[in-house]
Amino acid sequence: MASFLRTKELLKSIHDAVVEYDEEKTAHLCKLLLKEAVDPYIGIMEGLAAGMNTVGQLYDRKEYFVPELLLASDAFYAGLEILKPHIKLSKKIETRGxxxxxxVEGDIHDIGKNLVKTMFEAAGWEICDLGKDVKLRKFVEELEKFPADIVAMSALMTTSMLAMPRAIEMLKESKPDILVMVGGAPLSREIAEEYGADGYAADAVAAVEVAARLIIR
Structure with a gap:
């Protein structure tokens, strides 16, 4: 089993390989991580997901653009394909739902949403993915069919995030006890609270943590 320092070294290397959008290296390092008996869930969250979070920050600062984002996603998924089958849910992840x-409607950017979905699935949550450019009424209609504990909405554009307050209002009218969390580049904790959301997550890793806290409140 890898030592603490060796584990940190492997996680940093996986992070860097994703940021450098090196698909082959990412896959190799993930296989090495398994060989050295490091928890694959940690590999996903602190290696792969951490790398994608850094990529997202580079994209926000306009140091990376869509091609780099897509290449980094390929590296991320190459590693995920190797690690995900080996996950044994931690006892700490008991608050699944x-x-x-x-x-939200008007926004076709779904890379961040897909990353959030992957993190939730890795943590043992059941997901109903409505995709991108989802009409507000669609959230309500699907909530009637799928007994969700939480509705999670994202937006990458300031124009599309303006639909969130109405969406949250409609969801709460339909199911008063539903929990709603939001995320995306133009949002903040303050904006989420102003919109009436129950939770806000700045990135995919935080989304899993926030959801777990919400469901046990």
Missing amino acids: KILLGV
Whole structure:
């Protein structure tokens, strides 16, 4: 089993390989991580997902653009394909539930949403993914069919995030006890609270943590 320092070294290397969008290296390092008996869930969250979070920050700062984002996603998924089958849910991840997930109407950017979905699935949540450019009424209609504990909405554009307050209002009218969390580049904790959301997550890793806290409140 890898030592603490060796584990940190492997996680940093996986992070860097994703940021450098090196698909082959990412896959190799993930196989090495398994060989050295490091928890694959940690590999996903602190290696692969951490790398994608850094990529997202580079994209926000306009140091990376869509091609780099897509290449990094390929590296991320190459590693995920190797690690995900080996996950044994940690005892710490006991607060699993059902998530209704989608990108709000008018927004076709779903890379972040897909990453959030992957993190939830890795943590043992059941997901109903509505995709991108989801009409507000669609969230309500699907909530009637899928018994979600939480509705998670994302937006990458300031124009599309303006639909969130109405969506949250409609969801709460339909199911008063539903929990709603939001995320995306133009949002903040303050904006989420102003919109009436129950939770806000700045990135995919935080989304899993926030959802777990919400469901046990």
